[in-house]
Amino acid sequence: MKKQNIYLLAIESSCDDTSAAVLCNDSVLSNVVATQKIHEEFGGVVPELASRAHQQNIVPVIDRALAKANIDKNQLSAIAFTRGPGLMGSLLVGTSFAKSMALGLGIPLIEVNHMQAHILAHFISxxxxNKPSFPFLAMTISGGHTQIVLVRNYFDMEILGETLDDAVGEAFDKTAKILGLPYPGGPLVDKLAQIGNPHAFAFPRPKVKGLDFSFSGLKTSILYFIQKEVSKDPNFITQHKEDICASIQHTIVGILMDKIKKAVKQTGITQVAIGGGVSANSGIRQALKEAEVTLGWQTFIPKFEYCTDNAAMIGIVGYLKYLEGNFSDQTVTAKARYIIP
Known part of the structure; x- marks a missing residue:
């Protein structure tokens, strides 16, 4: 007997990207993302403006996702949505829409943890x-999070280490701001770093016990370094921008790799997967690929479109939960702080 296909609509609205995806089982039929340009002039995400933009974007984004997938809404088996963590105003837009649409169609509603989704994005066909096998280590690196997670099964995860202050993505973006680069600056730092000398300037690596991270001290040292050099030469940034970016990226990648190497040593697990927006960074991707050769690891890097916030990753978690009959009811609410269960 042929297995019936599960068609699932997924909605992601945790920060400043409105995204909708349609999956057939574990395969993505469409993955639409609407970015919000309005935050560029402020140099960072403005929560109130983000929630308003989500309200404007959510209907056309979902409509486009269904059209691209060539699926009618009445064919949907369930609706998955990001419950948290994220900006409360942004989450409320996606949560409210998902609840209303599921109620209207009379189909199950599935809540998804955004951080779990970054990890389970590796299970999209x-x-x-390739898909990792259990157990494996996941490093989630983004603008709001930096974690090392032991993944025993789809929904059995343990956080082994996390940032004590700022996330790695924030360190990249704040560095870019110091250098006068436009928001979002992380991808620009990466682009410039690829043509710079990573050993031109030395920056201190924070000494943090265990598998936890800290990036606030690094940000401060970069700021003081730039201020000192600019006071001696006003053209310092312009003349050394590529080398500055390369040196900073080299330092950050080194911090991440030191911790994941320590986690591998502690657990004996040599399967390493990354997820989150910073997993698009060329430096960390190259470092992981080198570790495959020099350390014998198996590494898993998601397709570029599944690195940043997107609904396809919400959809794969929704599909896996659907198979377990793990549904939410209409009393479910958004959670700005939502740790991996």
Whole structure:
């Protein structure tokens, strides 16, 4: 007997990207993302403006996702949505819409933890991309989070280490701001770093016990370094921008790799997967690929479109929960702080 296909609509609205995806089982039929340009002039995400933009974007984004997937809403088996963590105003838009649409269609509603979704994005069926086997180590690196997670099963995860202050993505963006680069600056730092000398300038690596991270001290040292050099030469940034970016990226990647190497040593697990927006960074990708050769690891790097916030990753978690019959009811609410269960 042929297995019936599960068609699932997924909605992601945790920060400043409105995204909707349609999956057939574990395969992505569409993955639409609407970015919000309005935050660029403020140099960072403004929560109130983000929630208003989500309200404007959510209907056309969902409509486009269904159209691209060539699926009618009445064919949907369930609706998955990001419950948290994230900006409360942004989460409320996606949560409210998902609840209303599921109620209207009379289909199950599935809540998803955004951080779990970054990890489980590796289980989307995608040609040319392998799926990790259990157990494996996941490093989630983004603008709001930096964690090392032991993944025993789809929904059995343990946080082994996390940032004590700022996330790695914030360190990249704040560095870019210091250098006068436009928001979001992380990708620009990466682009400039690729043509700079990573050993031109030395920055201190924070000494943090265990598998936890800290990036606030690094940000401060970068700021003081730039201020000192600019006071001696006003053109310092312009003349050394590529080398500055390369040196900073080299330092940050080194911090991340030191911790994941320590986690591998402690657990004996040599399967390492990354997720989150910073997993798009060329430096960390190269470092992981080198570790495959020098350390014998198996590394898993998601397809680029599944690195940053997107609904496809919400959809794969929704699909896995659907198989377990793990549904939410209409009393579910958004959670700005929502740790991996």
């Amino acid at each position: 995608e040609k040319g991309f």
